[in-house]
Amino acid sequence: MLTALNNTWRRRSLVAFGVLLTATNSVVKSAGPISPVETLINLSRPLVIGHRGYNQIAPENTLPSFKLAKMAGADMVELDYYNAKDGKLVCIHDEVLDRTTDAVARWGEQGTHIKDKTGDALCSLDAGKWFDEKNAGSHLPSYAGTHLPMLAESLDLIQDGNMTLIHHKEGDAATCLKLLREKNLVNKVVVQSFDWSYLKDFHQLEPDQVLGALGPLWGRNGKQLTNAEKILDQSWVDEVKSIGARVAVWNNQITREAVDYAHKQGMKVWVYTINDSAMANKMLDLGADGIITDNTSILWRTLAIRHSPTANSHRKE
DSSP states (O other): OOHHHHHHHHHHHHHHHHHHHHHHHHHHHOOOOOHHHHHHHTOOSSSEETTTTTTTOOOOOOOHHHHHHHHHHSSSEEEEEETTTSOOOOESSSSBBBTTTSHHHSOOOSSGGGGGGOOHHHHSSSHHHHHHHHTTTTOOOOOOBBOOBHHHHHHHHHHHOOEEEEEEOOHHHHHHHHHHHHOOOTTEEEEEEEHHHHHHHHHHHHSSSOOOEEEOOOOETEEOOOTTTSOHHHHHHHHHHHHTEEEEEEEEEOOOHHHHHHHHHHHHEEEOOSSSSHHHHHHHTTOOSEESOOOHHHHHHHHHHHTTTTTHTTTTO
């Protein structure tokens, strides 16, 4: 009788263990591996993000600028993209070509829009000569002959050992998402935009992708905002969360209360574009989780000084 009871309990224990193991495996499977983006944005220290690459020492939104930001240790490399006339995605900040290319000299046209030219035509332009002229007399190398890059080749360069912060300027969400899927980069980059409708569309198409909502917006509910209304607060955080974004990417109009509230909602707050130590320290004191900068090295120095034994004596540097 005792032997029969032991066998019965043994069978029941094995069945229970099997159920528990199945349930555990199901939870692990559903949770899945932590994505590279999740790992990065949840670091215990602030992130240093190179704005348009390292644009103080190389022409913005070009491969040399992205490469230098990587070499300087940026956690992420930010870039801008537009849709060209033929749907190709090209890296450039302005919607017209005059400032950062030789389009006027090449084509004799002023105010030419990105959407009016094909991707190949845009990428044939010189995107480095203007930078040489701007920095004439400096010790920087010459970048004449540097071309506008496609988003695809920029991702190939940056994602080889780093991570991209993609700033959408114009175009639909599906086109960018298609490229990310083709390159197996969903949730291996972060996508941000001032166009919150674009972000909402992107979230609906790919809910797992981490998105950043750029703000403050010019208006809200059809009304132009005052400076006071542009300050990041609880209502802005709630709205950012409602469109599926995980990061509020703001200018220096943030408060400690808003940042703390964002953290309670499982969100992050990044600030742009901070190029001096005094403002960087102010943003970090308010709890900013990341800083977008034109000068990656200055930001790393600021972080190093903050954590040095003599930090308090250097805070005004």
